[in-house]
Structures are given as structure tokens and as C-alpha cells.
Amino acid sequence: MSQKRYRGCNEYEELSRRGFLGLTAKAAALASMAPSWVPLTKFVDKDGRDRFFGQTRDIIVSVYLRGGCDSLSTCVPFGDPNYYTARPNLAIPRPDSSSPNKAINLNGFFGLPPAMQPLKSLYDAGDLLVVHATGSNDDTRSHFDAQHFMEAGDYDKRLWTGWLGRHLATIGPVNANALLRGVALTYGMPLTLEGAPRALPLSNLTDYNFGGMDETLAARRQWLGETYGAADAALKVAAENTLRTYDLLKDLNIDGYVPAGGATYGDDDFAWSMKAAAAFIRHDVGVEALHVDFGGWDTHEYEGPIDGQMANNMSLLANGLRAFYTDIQGAGYINRVIVVVMSEFGRVVAENGSYGTDHGHGGAMWLLGGAVRGGRVYTNGWPGLAPGQLWEGQDLAITTDYRDVLAEIVQKRLGNTQLSQIFPGYAPTFRNLVDA
Amino acid sequence: MxxxxxxxxxxxxxxxxxxxxxxxxxxxxxxxxxxxxxxxxxxxxxxxxxxxxxxxxxxxxxxAELFRRLGHRGYLEYHLNHEAIRDDYVDYRLAEFVSLNATGSDFNNLDWWTCVHETVQAHVLRALFSKRQLYERMVEFWCDHFNVYVNKIGKLNTLYQRDVIRRHAMGKFPDLLMAVAKSPGMLEYLDNTSNVSSRPNENYARELLELHTLSIDGGYPEDDVLDVGRCFTGWTYHWDEAQPNFGQFHFDPSSHDNARKYFLGIEIPSNGGIRDGERIIEILSAHPKTARFLAKKLLRHFLTYEPSEALIASVAKTYTDTGGDIKAMLRTILSERNVARYATPKxxxxxxxxxxxxxxxxxxxxxxxxxxxxxxxxxxxxxxxxxxxxxxxxxxxxxxxxxxxxxxxxxxxxxxxxxxxxxxxxxxxxxxxxxxxxxxxxxxxxxxxxxxxxxxxxxxxxxxxxxxxxxxxxxxxxxxxxxxxxx
Structure with missing residues (x-):
């Protein structure tokens, strides 16, 4: 059966470059493919806050690294000598080496690559946790399938709602009047958030407008509002929500956003998305979940973890996360916010003949926030990189199912105990990664 | 003036x-x-x-001018006879695209993105400018009915659109269904390339029954899905772009499950080889539930969201009477009487x-x-x-x-x-x-x-x-x- 698959990978890069991934997808249409157990929720909440969790429910920012991020570069297992055997050209030198490119020691076994130095202080502050040798246990090496399974929260190709979407669908809103509960800072709705009530993809916050000339905007807006106001209910409601969303985003004023804590965001897409996420959070408009995509991790050739494309991506990732952390902490929200960073799979332990790495299996997840039990690298027992320890003879094995990580966050930080609906058929094991 | x-x-x-x-x-x-x-x-x-x-x-x-000149029936027949409609402008526009006519190892010299964006461009340009509008609306219908995802199948979509969907869009449904079943695009999209006797993959079988033919209300038991999946073991395609046979259907007897299977109570005898899958397609094409499912979906596409039982029955009857002739079904659906009575806003x-x-x-x-x-x-x-x-x-x-x-x-x-x-x-x-x-x-x-x-x-x-x-x-x-x- 192991016929060589026609599906190559350069195409994947083309897509992510164009911001296509996770595109399409109208939440409910995909949700119609979901099992009937996804309930339609309707909550009445007198005081506008959820009775049970109140303000202690975190806002979650889910960051997806599209393409299969090489976790042996982002969190370097310098304590495992097999790492250096497998990667003669791509390994990050040990912290005790004399190389100017040496890893930054985290705990005597793992280290950060130089490109991710900005995260070191977050780690030291105990707010950053790396879960290593984690991931999804299916055997696919296809981006499409692996992302699907992970975002769906289940190994079911026919499940077209996401774990985060079902979280929002199975719990009442924190703010009953919130116009938006979920926001994807992406072109289309990513599967992660599919099925969420009151969720919208917003690729560009400044582009949610009604076109045309500014001088006539008020008149046209009034015309549209009144004309749709006289239309049938479906169009009338759609128009009202559109106008409200426009006002909300205008009020958010992303162009004039001033980060707190002296944070400075870069001008790359990831930094921009994290800044937008921070703006939503600090604006207190009832948004409970945000999703950010970051593409370009499919490093088959010339990976360059020291000074190439991988280093560049890791630097953007670290700087974006750090700016967000500084901003949110400065604004006093850090104990109400949790960031989870994941990718569809790690990469093959041994480098290939093109100074790159191919699709692997186990990877890493990153958790950031005040309630994160950070300052450590959790492995659940490092599976090892010796040839006999590898999954299918070539990959980092998985010791922690990604759903264990997400389920703990969902229950402890997002206040949702309906895990059987969010991760169907799976009994997660909590790993004490976050405070209850 | x-x-x-x-x-x-x-x-x-x-x-x-x-x-x-x-x-x-x-x-x-x-x-x-x-x-x-x-x-x-x-x-x-x-x-x-x-x-x-x-x-x-x-x-x-x-x-509008055509409609007034030809009248309801004449206008409909004009569009049903789509091959007779000259489409020079679209032909000119599509001439710049290098991948649309590619076959076999031509694809070795075409990059993925070229193939993808040209199929999308061609689809949009045809919708916009083609004179064969009913044909394009049928293509739209089949693209949804037999959906594939270009992000997953890539270059195969060029072949899928040209040789499967567009070739059969106004032909006979059984031909279209068989062509889809043997298309690299669908085989790849629904993972039939990894459906082998040692490790069956039911993905295609399930959608074939639920989405392509009998519908979710088809009444088939779960065991049937598994057996249908086994009938299609070994259905794959030539994947090597460097070879002239790239993108051609290929039956691999060595990975086919040759044991006896049952579908809807019908025995699929052992050692049927490729005939197993073909037999399934034939059974499904001739099934009244397929006729009904397609009748309702076509009525929804062209006439009204809520077609009556009588309408569905009349179109399903056309399907059965004509062996799944798509044009004949369109004639029934779009009769002057039906449009006058049932064409409510969509x-x-x-x-x-x-x-x-x-x-x-x-x-x-x-x-x-x-x-x-x-x-x-x-x-x-x-x-x-x-x-x-x-x-x-x-x-x-x-x-x-x-x-x-x-x-x-x-x-x-x-x-x-x-x-x-x-x-x-x-x-x-x-x-x-x-x-x-x-x-x-x-x-x-x-x-x-x-x-x-x-x-x-x-x-x-x-x-x-x-x-x-x-x-x-x-x-x-x-x-x-x-x-x-x-x-």
C-alpha cells in the first residue's frame, strides 16, 4: 500500500504564502456535516457574565503553525546526542559550546535556538511552557489530513467542526451581548473555529468596510441600513449584524492601537495578527476565542535554523509572542489569557539531502499565559532520538496526545466540562499544565 | 442612435x-x-x-433577447444543445492557459500553482462569459455534487474538471458516476488510493452512497458501506508525472479484495476483480433512491428550495425512463408550467x-x-x-x-x-x-x-x-x- 503518494509539498508552500489555508468554509455549512450531537445553545444570562465562571474564564488565542513545524529546532534537545548524529548540518550547537549560534539553555536538556531568545524571559517568569514529543497520533504525513484531524479534535474525516468551535458551541457566552465570540484573524474560517456561534474570519480589520468614497459613506450606510431594514428578516438581521460589526471594528481602531507595557510589534503578518488579538482582548467586547495562522514551516529544503528561513520564522514567532505577552501583561490581562501554539506534525529527525527535513510525527506545543505552569519543558518522558526509539524508524514519538493539552485548557481555563463533545471518544489525561 | x-x-x-x-x-x-x-x-x-x-x-x-425570440421551449432547447452554441470569446480567453489541455507527462513541466489557478480562472471566466450558461450551471451543480478539494488533489483537478465533470455534465448520470469513480481526482480526494485489501479505507464508499447516489436516507446498513469499500480496493491511478500514463485510472489486482461481498442484499461473487466496483456503480445508477435524490437536488438547484413530492417523483421518473439522461431531467424540471408555478426566489x-x-x-x-x-x-x-x-x-x-x-x-x-x-x-x-x-x-x-x-x-x-x-x-x-x- 505504501505507493508513493503523488501529493508533493511545494504546492503547500504556494498556498500558505497566499494565505489560502483554512480558507473557504462557512461555519454552519461545514457544521452540517457534524454529528447531530453538536447542540444549539441558547443561554440567558442576567448579568451578562457567565454565572459559573464569570471573569475567571480565560480568553484563548490559538496559534497554528501551518506546514509542520520542526520542533527539534524550536525546542532543541541538546541533551540527546542522537540529535547531533541525525542532523550534522542542521543541529543547533550545545549551550556549552563555543559557537556563537549555540542554544540557550532552558533546563539542562532542552534549549531555545538563538532566534527564539526573546522567549527566554517568559520562560524564566514561569509563564511559558513547552510540551515536547506531543502531537496527533494518526499516521498520516499529509498536511491536509493532519491539520484536519488536529483542528477537528478527532480522527474523523467527516467531522467538519473544530475543537474550539465546539467549545464555544457548548458553553454560554461570557458576555451575552457579545456580537462576536470567536474571531479568526485569517482569510476564511479555519476548521479549528468551525461550528462556533457568533464567529467571523477577519483577514484584515481595516478592510471590513463598505467601499466607495468617504464623503458619501454616511449616506450610503443609511441607505443600506434602511433598505435592508425593510427587507425580509434574514437579510435585515444580516445587515444589522454587518453594521454592528463595522462599528465594533471602527471602535477597536486597530490602526491607532497603542500596546501596553511598552510592547512593540513587528510589521510582519504574525505580529499584526497578535496585535489584533491583543486589541480584541483589551477592548473587552466579549470575544472569547481568537485564532491566528502562521504559515511557512514546511522546510524540506535549506531549512536554516541558524540563519535561514527557519530562523527567520522562529524569530517572528518569538517576537510576536513576546510583544503580545508584554502588551497583555502590561494591560493587566495576563491571568485571563492563554495562548496555545501548535502544528500538524514535527519533522523527520534525520535531515534530508537538501539541508531540510521531511514530514515527521511528534512535535511541540507551546503554552503562554499567567495560569500556565511554565518555566519547564514537559515531555512525559522523553522518547529519545536513537534509531530504535523513533516512531516508524524515523520520527520523534508522541508521549502526550495533543488532546490532553487542549482538553486541560478547555476544562480548567475555559470552564467547559463537556469534553466528550469537544474531543469525542477520547478520555484525556490532564498533565497539570495549567492552574485549575 | x-x-x-x-x-x-x-x-x-x-x-x-x-x-x-x-x-x-x-x-x-x-x-x-x-x-x-x-x-x-x-x-x-x-x-x-x-x-x-x-x-x-x-x-x-x-x-433576454434570445428568450424573447425563441420562447420558453426554444430557449431551453437552445441551451440544452450547448455544443451547438459558439463560444468564441471564452475560447479566446482560455487560450492563454497552458495547463487546461495537458495530459500525461505534460504535467511534469507544469507547476502545481499554474494548474490550480488556471482551473479556477477558467471556471470563473466561463461562468462569467460563456454563452453556454445552462451547461456552466450544470458544471457548477456537479462540482458540488462530486466535490473535490484542489488543495488536496492539485494537478489532478485539471483532469477531473476537463475529462470527468465537463465531459459528462449534460450527458448520462451513470456515465458520469463511473467516470468519477475512476477519476484520479476523486480517488485521491477520498483516499481510495490507500484502499487495499490488507487495509481497507471506506472513505470513498461512504460518500459514494451518502453523497453521490442513495443519500443519507438510503437505508443501507453499515455493513454495506464496508463491503462497498472492499469492492473498490485496488482502484487507484498512475501517479508518476514523468510517465505518459500519469493521471490514468489503474486497477491493481494484487491489492483487490476478491472475497465475496454483499450490497443491498445482492451478492457480489468472489474473484470479480475490477467488476466488483463497476457492479456497485451500476447498481447505484439504477437504484430508485439515486433517481429520487438527484431529482430533488436538481429541482433545488434550478427551481425551488422545497420541491413537492409530485415534482420529485416526476423528475425521478424521467431519470428512470431515460437511464439517467441529464438533459431529459432538465426538460422535465424546467418546463414552462413548472417555472411558472414553482420558480420561487433562491x-x-x-x-x-x-x-x-x-x-x-x-x-x-x-x-x-x-x-x-x-x-x-x-x-x-x-x-x-x-x-x-x-x-x-x-x-x-x-x-x-x-x-x-x-x-x-x-x-x-x-x-x-x-x-x-x-x-x-x-x-x-x-x-x-x-x-x-x-x-x-x-x-x-x-x-x-x-x-x-x-x-x-x-x-x-x-x-x-x-x-x-x-x-x-x-x-x-x-x-x-x-x-x-x-x-
């Missing part, structure tokens, strides 16, 4: 098909928008153009709305990328980019909310601010009087059936002597008006 015509035809812009131009001798749009006059009286006689709206991607003057999905806006206003579109990234992506309706096997759904409630991209696009397009998409504003409306503009838009967009209240509101937006930009804005508002969301 003649001078004006000549001036207009000289003003042709690249990207606009000559077919947009009204024929000088025809009484086109003859409802009160003669040049140089204020057609204050509005449309004098209202024609029921619903068939035109139903079978096209949007009303145009040309289609919601335009974003792609349909976009194309109908551009068609009504005779857009010049040398390059489609601002339609793609500026609109289709943002409304989640780019052709071939629906990941799930159920295809883009044909339901109003799933699409109605996302209205902002339409308002934005309509206004920017009317002001000619959209890159490589332009409107010849005054060549189009031919007047600057408020009533003349509004009447003209009523004709161009609705064939004279713009709802009176919305028409009055549009008129109210324009001052007595509107500036050129005010006329453009009114056109943008007209395209954004509530009634134009439906057809």
Missing part, C-alpha cells in the same frame, strides 16, 4: 466579449431606456424572465452574486484575480476550495450573513476601483437622469422586475441632476440592494 451604437462598439475594451453588445436590429431592452430620452414611463410590458434567471449565472440583455451564493453583478453590468474583466482574492476568498466560495465532500451548500441560511463583502465590492466596482474589473458606466446606463438610470438598472439587473419599493429607494438616492460619481454610486447600491441577493 445609430451613431451612438457605432461609438459604443468602437469603445470595446479588452476583456469584454463582443457578445455583450446588443444586436442593433433587436428590440432589446426595449422597455423605455432609449438613448437620449428620459424613459420616465419605465418598462411598458413585463416579461416573465424567470427561466433566464434560473438557467444562467445572471440576467443579461443578450439572454438565494445567490457569493460566486453567483458576483457573476450576476458583472454580467448585468457588462463588466470588462481582463484578469480575475481581484475577484478571487478580493471577493471569492473572503466569502468562502472560491471554486474547488471547499474542503468537505458535501460541496458548497445550496441553502440560503448558510450564506445570507456575509453581506459586507458584497456591499464593499459593489461600490468599489461601480466606481471602477477594482483592479482589472471595469464597468463602462455611461455606455451601460446611457443616461444621467435619475429615473433613466434607475429604469435602466431595473432592466439590466432584473429584466424589469426590480421590486417597486427598492426601486423607489434607489431613485431617492439620486438628486435631480446627479454627478457622474453619484450615478456610479447608485449603480453600486443597486448591485448591493436586497432583491439582488436572490434570483
Amino acid at each position: 445609430r451613431a451612438a451604437k457605432t461609438a459604443r462598439s468602437r469603445s470595446k475594451v479588452a476583456g469584454r466579449p463582443p457578445e455583450w453588445e446588443a444586436k442593433p436590429d433587436a428590440a432589446v431592452g426595449g422597455t423605455g431606456e432609449r438613448e437620449g430620452t428620459d424613459p420616465a414611463s419605465g418598462p411598458s410590458a413585463t416579461v416573465d424572465f424567470r427561466l433566464v434567471h434560473r438557467i444562467t449565472y445572471g440576467f443579461t440583455e443578450d439572454e 438565494f445567490k451564493r457569493p460566486m453567483h452574486w458576483l457573476i450576476s453583478s458583472l454580467r448585468a453590468t457588462k463588466a470588462s474583466v481582463p484578469f480575475i484575480f481581484s475577484l478571487w482574492w478580493g471577493f471569492l476568498d473572503r466569502t468562502g466560495n472560491t471554486p474547488f476550495f471547499w474542503p468537505a465532500p458535501n460541496g458548497y451548500q445550496d441553502r440560503e441560511d448558510l450564506w445570507v450573513d456575509n453581506i459586507q463583502p458584497k456591499w464593499q465590492f459593489a461600490q468599489n466596482y461601480a466606481l471602477n476601483w477594482v483592479w482589472q474589473v471595469t464597468m463602462d458606466t455611461f455606455g451601460l446606463v446611457r443616461t444621467r437622469t435619475p429615473r433613466g438610470v434607475v429604469n435602466r438598472l431595473d432592466w439590466l439587473m432584473f429584466g424589469g422586475n426590480m421590486p417597486a419599493a427598492e426601486k423607489a429607494r434607489l431613485l431617492a438616492y439620486l438628486p435631480a441632476n446627479p454627478s457622474a460619481d453619484q450615478v456610479r454610486e447608485a449603480i453600486g447600491l443597486a448591485l448591493a440592494m436586497p432583491a439582488f441577493n436572490r434570483y
Whole structure:
């Protein structure tokens, strides 16, 4: 059966470059493919806050690294000598080496690559946790399938709602009047958030407008509002929500956003998305979940973890996360916010003949926030990189199912105990990664 | 008047098909928008153009003229006989695409992105400019019914669109179903390439039953899904782009499960080889539930969201009587009586709305990328980019909310601010009087059936002597008006 698959990978890069991934997808249409157990929720909440969790429910920012991020570069297992055997050209030198490119020691076994130095202080502050040798246990090496399974929260190709979407669908809103509960800072709705009530993809916050000339905007807006106001209910409601969303985003004023804590965001897409996420959070408009995509991790050739494309991506990732952390902490929200960073799979332990790495299996997840039990690298027992320890003879094995990580966050930080609906058929094991 | 015509035809812009131009001798749009006059009286006689709206991607003057000349039955037959319709303009436009006619190892020299964007471009251009509108609407229907995701199948979509969907779109359903079953595109999309006897994969089998033929209400037990899956073990394709046989169907006997299987109580004897799968396709093609499922879905596509049982039965009967002849089913569905009685407004999905806006206003579109990234992506309706096997759904409630991209696009397009998409504003409306503009838009967009209240509101937006930009804005508002969301 192991016929060589026609599906190559350069195409994947083309897509992510164009911001296509996770595109399409109208939440409910995909949700119609979901099992009937996804309930339609309707909550009445007198005081506008959820009775049970109140303000202690975190806002979650889910960051997806599209393409299969090489976790042996982002969190370097310098304590495992097999790492250096497998990667003669791509390994990050040990912290005790004399190389100017040496890893930054985290705990005597793992280290950060130089490109991710900005995260070191977050780690030291105990707010950053790396879960290593984690991931999804299916055997696919296809981006499409692996992302699907992970975002769906289940190994079911026919499940077209996401774990985060079902979280929002199975719990009442924190703010009953919130116009938006979920926001994807992406072109289309990513599967992660599919099925969420009151969720919208917003690729560009400044582009949610009604076109045309500014001088006539008020008149046209009034015309549209009144004309749709006289239309049938479906169009009338759609128009009202559109106008409200426009006002909300205008009020958010992303162009004039001033980060707190002296944070400075870069001008790359990831930094921009994290800044937008921070703006939503600090604006207190009832948004409970945000999703950010970051593409370009499919490093088959010339990976360059020291000074190439991988280093560049890791630097953007670290700087974006750090700016967000500084901003949110400065604004006093850090104990109400949790960031989870994941990718569809790690990469093959041994480098290939093109100074790159191919699709692997186990990877890493990153958790950031005040309630994160950070300052450590959790492995659940490092599976090892010796040839006999590898999954299918070539990959980092998985010791922690990604759903264990997400389920703990969902229950402890997002206040949702309906895990059987969010991760169907799976009994997660909590790993004490976050405070209850 | 003649001078004006000549001036207009000289003003042709690249990207606009000559077919947009009204024929000088025809009484086109003859409802009160003669040049140089204020057609204050509005449309004098209202024609029921619903068939035109139903079978096209949007009303145009040309289609209206054809409909009036040929009558209901003649117009329908004209479109059913799609191969006889000359489509020169589309042919010219598609000539620049290098991948559309590729076969076998040609693909070795084509990159993935070229193949992907050219199939999307071709699909959009055909929807917009093809004279074979009913055919294109059928292609749209089958693209949803037999959905594939280009992000997963890549270059195979070129073959899938050309050799499967477009080849059989107006033919016989059993041929189409068999072609899909043997297409590399579907085999890849639904993982049948990894469906082997030692490790069966039921993905294709399940969707074949549930989405392609019997429907979720098909009444088949779970065991049948597994057995159907086993019937298709070994159905794969030649995957090596460097070989001349790249993209051809291939049955691999060594990975086929040759044990006996059962489907719907019918025994599939052992050692059937490739016949097992073919037999399943034949059984499904001949099944009354398939006839019924397709009848209802086609009725929903072309006529009404809620077709009656009697209508479904009549179309299903046509299917059965004709061996699944798609044209025959369309004749039944789109009879003059049915259109008159049952053609109730349907919601335009974003792609349909976009194309109908551009068609009504005779857009010049040398390059489609601002339609793609500026609109289709943002409304989640780019052709071939629906990941799930159920295809883009044909339901109003799933699409109605996302209205902002339409308002934005309509206004920017009317002001000619959209890159490589332009409107010849005054060549189009031919007047600057408020009533003349509004009447003209009523004709161009609705064939004279713009709802009176919305028409009055549009008129109210324009001052007595509107500036050129005010006329453009009114056109943008007209395209954004509530009634134009439906057809």
C-alpha cells in the first residue's frame, strides 16, 4: 500500500504564502456535516457574565503553525546526542559550546535556538511552557489530513467542526451581548473555529468596510441600513449584524492601537495578527476565542535554523509572542489569557539531502499565559532520538496526545466540562499544565 | 442612435466579449431606456424572465433577447444543445492557459500553482462569459455534487474538471458516476488510493452512497458501506508525472479484495476483480433512491428550495425512463408550467452574486484575480476550495450573513476601483437622469422586475441632476440592494 503518494509539498508552500489555508468554509455549512450531537445553545444570562465562571474564564488565542513545524529546532534537545548524529548540518550547537549560534539553555536538556531568545524571559517568569514529543497520533504525513484531524479534535474525516468551535458551541457566552465570540484573524474560517456561534474570519480589520468614497459613506450606510431594514428578516438581521460589526471594528481602531507595557510589534503578518488579538482582548467586547495562522514551516529544503528561513520564522514567532505577552501583561490581562501554539506534525529527525527535513510525527506545543505552569519543558518522558526509539524508524514519538493539552485548557481555563463533545471518544489525561 | 451604437462598439475594451453588445436590429431592452430620452414611463410590458434567471449565472440583455425570440421551449432547447452554441470569446480567453489541455507527462513541466489557478480562472471566466450558461450551471451543480478539494488533489483537478465533470455534465448520470469513480481526482480526494485489501479505507464508499447516489436516507446498513469499500480496493491511478500514463485510472489486482461481498442484499461473487466496483456503480445508477435524490437536488438547484413530492417523483421518473439522461431531467424540471408555478426566489451564493453583478453590468474583466482574492476568498466560495465532500451548500441560511463583502465590492466596482474589473458606466446606463438610470438598472439587473419599493429607494438616492460619481454610486447600491441577493 505504501505507493508513493503523488501529493508533493511545494504546492503547500504556494498556498500558505497566499494565505489560502483554512480558507473557504462557512461555519454552519461545514457544521452540517457534524454529528447531530453538536447542540444549539441558547443561554440567558442576567448579568451578562457567565454565572459559573464569570471573569475567571480565560480568553484563548490559538496559534497554528501551518506546514509542520520542526520542533527539534524550536525546542532543541541538546541533551540527546542522537540529535547531533541525525542532523550534522542542521543541529543547533550545545549551550556549552563555543559557537556563537549555540542554544540557550532552558533546563539542562532542552534549549531555545538563538532566534527564539526573546522567549527566554517568559520562560524564566514561569509563564511559558513547552510540551515536547506531543502531537496527533494518526499516521498520516499529509498536511491536509493532519491539520484536519488536529483542528477537528478527532480522527474523523467527516467531522467538519473544530475543537474550539465546539467549545464555544457548548458553553454560554461570557458576555451575552457579545456580537462576536470567536474571531479568526485569517482569510476564511479555519476548521479549528468551525461550528462556533457568533464567529467571523477577519483577514484584515481595516478592510471590513463598505467601499466607495468617504464623503458619501454616511449616506450610503443609511441607505443600506434602511433598505435592508425593510427587507425580509434574514437579510435585515444580516445587515444589522454587518453594521454592528463595522462599528465594533471602527471602535477597536486597530490602526491607532497603542500596546501596553511598552510592547512593540513587528510589521510582519504574525505580529499584526497578535496585535489584533491583543486589541480584541483589551477592548473587552466579549470575544472569547481568537485564532491566528502562521504559515511557512514546511522546510524540506535549506531549512536554516541558524540563519535561514527557519530562523527567520522562529524569530517572528518569538517576537510576536513576546510583544503580545508584554502588551497583555502590561494591560493587566495576563491571568485571563492563554495562548496555545501548535502544528500538524514535527519533522523527520534525520535531515534530508537538501539541508531540510521531511514530514515527521511528534512535535511541540507551546503554552503562554499567567495560569500556565511554565518555566519547564514537559515531555512525559522523553522518547529519545536513537534509531530504535523513533516512531516508524524515523520520527520523534508522541508521549502526550495533543488532546490532553487542549482538553486541560478547555476544562480548567475555559470552564467547559463537556469534553466528550469537544474531543469525542477520547478520555484525556490532564498533565497539570495549567492552574485549575 | 445609430451613431451612438457605432461609438459604443468602437469603445470595446479588452476583456469584454463582443457578445455583450446588443444586436442593433433587436428590440432589446426595449422597455423605455432609449438613448437620449428620459424613459420616465419605465418598462411598458413585463416579461416573465424567470427561466433566464434560473438557467444562467445572471440576467443579461443578450439572454433576454434570445428568450424573447425563441420562447420558453426554444430557449431551453437552445441551451440544452450547448455544443451547438459558439463560444468564441471564452475560447479566446482560455487560450492563454497552458495547463487546461495537458495530459500525461505534460504535467511534469507544469507547476502545481499554474494548474490550480488556471482551473479556477477558467471556471470563473466561463461562468462569467460563456454563452453556454445552462451547461456552466450544470458544471457548477456537479462540482458540488462530486466535490473535490484542489488543495488536496492539485494537478489532478485539471483532469477531473476537463475529462470527468465537463465531459459528462449534460450527458448520462451513470456515465458520469463511473467516470468519477475512476477519476484520479476523486480517488485521491477520498483516499481510495490507500484502499487495499490488507487495509481497507471506506472513505470513498461512504460518500459514494451518502453523497453521490442513495443519500443519507438510503437505508443501507453499515455493513454495506464496508463491503462497498472492499469492492473498490485496488482502484487507484498512475501517479508518476514523468510517465505518459500519469493521471490514468489503474486497477491493481494484487491489492483487490476478491472475497465475496454483499450490497443491498445482492451478492457480489468472489474473484470479480475490477467488476466488483463497476457492479456497485451500476447498481447505484439504477437504484430508485439515486433517481429520487438527484431529482430533488436538481429541482433545488434550478427551481425551488422545497420541491413537492409530485415534482420529485416526476423528475425521478424521467431519470428512470431515460437511464439517467441529464438533459431529459432538465426538460422535465424546467418546463414552462413548472417555472411558472414553482420558480420561487433562491438565494445567490457569493460566486453567483458576483457573476450576476458583472454580467448585468457588462463588466470588462481582463484578469480575475481581484475577484478571487478580493471577493471569492473572503466569502468562502472560491471554486474547488471547499474542503468537505458535501460541496458548497445550496441553502440560503448558510450564506445570507456575509453581506459586507458584497456591499464593499459593489461600490468599489461601480466606481471602477477594482483592479482589472471595469464597468463602462455611461455606455451601460446611457443616461444621467435619475429615473433613466434607475429604469435602466431595473432592466439590466432584473429584466424589469426590480421590486417597486427598492426601486423607489434607489431613485431617492439620486438628486435631480446627479454627478457622474453619484450615478456610479447608485449603480453600486443597486448591485448591493436586497432583491439582488436572490434570483
